[in-house]
Amino acid sequence: MNVKHSLGAFALASLAAGAMAQDVVVKIGHSGPLSGAQAFSGKDNENGARLAVEELNAKPITVGGRKLKFELVSEDDQGDPKAGVSVAQKFADTGIKYIVGPYNSGVAIPSSRVYNDAGMVVATVASNPKLTMQGYRSLFRVNASDTQLGSKMALYAARELKMKTVAVIDDRTAFGQGLADEFKKQARASGMTVAAHEYTSDKAVDFTSILTRLKSKKVEAIFFGGYAPQGGPMARQIKALGINAKLLGGDTICTAEMGKLGGEAVGENVLCSQGGALLDKAAAGPAFKAKFKKRFSADPDVYAASYYDAVQLFAAAMQKANSIDPGRVAGAISTGSYAGVAGTYAFDGKGDMKSSPVTIFTFRNGQPSALTSY
Numbered sequence: 001m002n003v004k005h006s007l008g009a010f011a012l013a014s015l016a017a018g019a020m021a022q023d024v025v026v027k028i029g030h031s032g033p034l035s036g037a038q039a040f041s042g043k044d045n046e047n048g049a050r051l052a053v054e055e056l057n058a059k060p061i062t063v064g065g066r067k068l069k070f071e072l073v074s075e076d077d078q079g080d081p082k083a084g085v086s087v088a089q090k091f092a093d094t095g096i097k098y099i100v101g102p103y104n105s106g107v108a109i110p111s112s113r114v115y116n117d118a119g120m121v122v123a124t125v126a127s128n129p130k131l132t133m134q135g136y137r138s139l140f141r142v143n144a145s146d147t148q149l150g151s152k153m154a155l156y157a158a159r160e161l162k163m164k165t166v167a168v169i170d171d172r173t174a175f176g177q178g179l180a181d182e183f184k185k186q187a188r189a190s191g192m193t194v195a196a197h198e199y200t201s202d203k204a205v206d207f208t209s210i211l212t213r214l215k216s217k218k219v220e221a222i223f224f225g226g227y228a229p230q231g232g233p234m235a236r237q238i239k240a241l242g243i244n245a246k247l248l249g250g251d252t253i254c255t256a257e258m259g260k261l262g263g264e265a266v267g268e269n270v271l272c273s274q275g276g277a278l279l280d281k282a283a284a285g286p287a288f289k290a291k292f293k294k295r296f297s298a299d300p301d302v303y304a305a306s307y308y309d310a311v312q313l314f315a316a317a318m319q320k321a322n323s324i325d326p327g328r329v330a331g332a333i334s335t336g337s338y339a340g341v342a343g344t345y346a347f348d349g350k351g352d353m354k355s356s357p358v359t360i361f362t363f364r365n366g367q368p369s370a371l372t373s374y
Helices: 002-024 039-058 081-093 105-117 129-134 145-161 174-189 208-215 228-240 257-265 285-296 304-321 328-333
Strands: 023-032 066-076 099-101 121-124 139-141 165-170 194-197 220-227 246-249 268-277 357-364 367-373
Touching: 023 081, 023 208, 023 304, 039 066, 039 285, 039 304, 066 081, 081 105, 099 304, 105 121, 105 129, 105 139, 105 174, 121 246, 121 304, 121 328, 121 357, 129 139, 129 174, 145 174, 145 246, 145 357, 165 174, 165 208, 165 228, 174 194, 194 208, 208 228, 220 228, 228 246, 228 257, 246 357, 257 268, 257 367, 268 367, 285 304, 304 328
Parallel strands: 023 066, 023 099, 099 121, 121 139, 165 194, 165 220, 220 246, 246 268
Antiparallel strands: 268 357, 357 367
16 A cells, blocks of 8 residues: 555544544433324424424534534333333433433333433423422423422412312323322312312223212312313213313313314313413514424424423533533533523422423313413
């Protein structure tokens, strides 16, 4: 081999090595229900994260002098605890260190141990208070907890709607039970009578026997701890049985899917609480909604902005820590503050947001329509 050729080969190899050194791939795992009745939420959440990844790669950002390339790895946890743990283990086995999700509390609680043991940083909207009571230092809730969602819905019912007698139904999921219990606790503290607490499942479609029992109680409202695939049919059956009671719920029924499934039975008789301030009134909200719709040909649903913010939160913390080491990044998140689309993310010692406003919605023309923020 002549010297000129070998020098040229060396130079090319050096350039290739330099290029490789400049690009660091950071994989973001997304765990959510991408099949089944809640797939509409899972896909919406995934799209929020995907939009953030695409924007970060278009900038791009550098950490420690090296350009970061983000990749979204999305897995279907089916909204099922066992499947969710399997997804978590898969992420752990493939070395992914940053997770958005799981969406469901019943999935997030058992999966969180796997994520913690593998040293992953997790940002989730799962709202059961037990999730952040486990003491995992790299787990952050990027939304209001059930304590806030359930209690503020009860406060609104007592103070604004002047209700005296209510009933509760929960779907026995970690989310549904937690939400219903917090509503019930605050309802009683606010002077309301909780006339009954009934139970169903997150697979049920017929609530006639439960609702018939509640009809005899003459309640002014029924609070449902559960999801839109059950909430929509429940609203229809409340109307069909001639029950003159409002249907109240949390963030998971604050969705266009609720209006689609409930049809004419979902209107101003349905109210729900959702974490965060109104996107339309948030400084970056209208711009986010516009670019989301342009990219995905759909309006963002309940948590697209929160998932978008979670990915951007990770990236901002990497820049602050000047590292992609999960421990350092989690430390930067814990001690810092990040202004996102859906809120300002600053966390207490448990990983809950220090301040998370809750917005009360009703429905107009099948769509959630904001009433007020608490």
